[in-house]
Amino acid sequence: MKEIENKLKEIIEKVVEFRINYISNEQAVRTQLIEPILNALGWKTANPEFVRPNAPDEDGKIPDYTLLKNGKTTLIVEAKNLSIDLQDKKIIDQLANYCFKSGIDFGVLTNGVKWLLFKTFEKNPKDRIVWQVDIESDKIEYVARNLSSFAYSNIDTLDTLLKKSKLLDSSWNALIKSPDCIVEIISQKLLKKIKSIEPTFKIDSNDLKTFTKAKIEELFELTEMEEEEKADENGSSETKTEFTEVEDVIFKRHKKTKIREKISVTFPDKTVIKNQKVVDTFVETIKKIGPEKVLPLNIYRAGVPIVSETKDDFYNQHKIGKYWIMVHTSTKEKIAVLKEINEKLNLELRIETFTNEK
Known part of the structure; x- marks a missing residue:
């Protein structure tokens, strides 16, 4: 996963510096943006056993990339330049036609920055776009996780991976209905761990939650909206607790001036x-x-x-x-x-x- 994330960071830098080159030049998008990512995903673009660019299908149609594994077509990738709207129905229909004629379940549409995974035989048209990511605006880990779903090593189990991911997301969302739930769960785990070391340890439950929340915030970057809401709630008042480390964390946060x-x-x-x-x-x-x-x-x-x-x-x-x-x-x-x-x-x-x- 790290290799993919590093490659995505390189691509982002390239897009920022040479964006004008990719707006109308599809070939540049293909060779400088798309192919490096495909290679990072295990698709060896220089090896025809893995990738065949511009290979005509049985009807003479020419998709941009035909991806193969063990001699069998497993994925079609259609490339566009940055000026093209990937949500254009004609473009999606073009990809769907390639995939349908090839009898494959999935296709990918991309301009090097935005990537869209398409499910060919989904009955509900609204559900045919499985996911879409933007390497510039979405979190790099999120993009890498989605792109990895059609990596060479995962392509045989892509449908299963997507079902598992959907189940995990829905189950997680059902379990964690609010940030307070996360704090509660981790607080109890932390208390159990402490008591296994020091059975007589005691702490007020609110102090424990305050400490836990502070530690979670150190690990995960809050969105701007969440930071503003938290700042509004905390104001400039000091919170006194029986737990010294909690007191220090909160005191430092209140004294900190943010621009x-x-x-x-x-x-x-x-x-x-x-x-x-x-x-x-x-x-x-x-x-x-x-x-x-x-x-x-x-x-x-x-x-x-x-x-x-x-x-x-x-x-x-x-x-x-x-x-x-x-x-x-x-x-x-x-x-x-x-x-x-x-x-x-x-x-x-x-x-x-x-x-x-x-």
């Missing part, structure tokens, strides 16, 4: 949306644009649509009318989403950032 980046959005009609909370600016901007206009753009983060008509069981969402807005992202990702919406809808928005001390 937070905010978003300002100016519309052509001179309307300015500029709130202290990034999430408020993000949601208010989408509300003014119209979630019904954003929905068809099919913009995703972490595999979840930014605008949806259904509520997600795990990720944080805000409701606007009948629409759910996915806000469980960092400030950087929120800016990227707004810029993508602006570009696709040609809104001529001015999206800026500013900072202030909190």
Whole structure:
């Protein structure tokens, strides 16, 4: 997995530096972005036993990449340049046709940055896109995990892996319904471990949870929204506990001054949306644009649509009318989403950032 993550980081740097080269040049996308990733996934692009580029099928159709294992076609990969919308029905239908004629269950559509896994024989059209990732905006671990599902070593069990992943996600979401549940579970495990070493150890349950939560926050990066909410709740008051380490952690956090980046959005009609909370600016901007206009753009983060008509069981969402807005992202990702919406809808928005001390 580390090899894939490192390769993705290299690709991201390449895209940032040479993006203009990939906007209309599909060949550059193929050789400099897609093929290095395929190689990292175990598909040896220089070996025709693994990968055959531009190989005609029985009907004379020519998919960009035909991936083989043990002499059998296992996956079709269709490549596009960065200017192409991968959600275009014609493009997806083209991939579906290649896969259907070849009798294979899955296909991949990519422009080197965005990757989409397609399930050929899924009865419900809405479920044919299994997942889609963006190597620039999604977390690198999330992207690597999804891409690894069709690695050479996993391709034979791809369908099983996807079913397991779906079951794990749904089971996890059912178990962990809120951050408090995570804290509760780990707190009890921690207390059990301590008592196995020191049977007479005693601590107030709230102090134990406070300590556990602080340690979890050290391990996992909080989203901007979560940090703001936590800061608002904590304010500047000090928390005294019987547990010295808890007291130190909280005291240091309260004394720490953070400079937070905010978003300002100016519309052509001179309307300015500029709130202290990034999430408020993000949601208010989408509300003014119209979630019904954003929905068809099919913009995703972490595999979840930014605008949806259904509520997600795990990720944080805000409701606007009948629409759910996915806000469980960092400030950087929120800016990227707004810029993508602006570009696709040609809104001529001015999206800026500013900072202030909190």
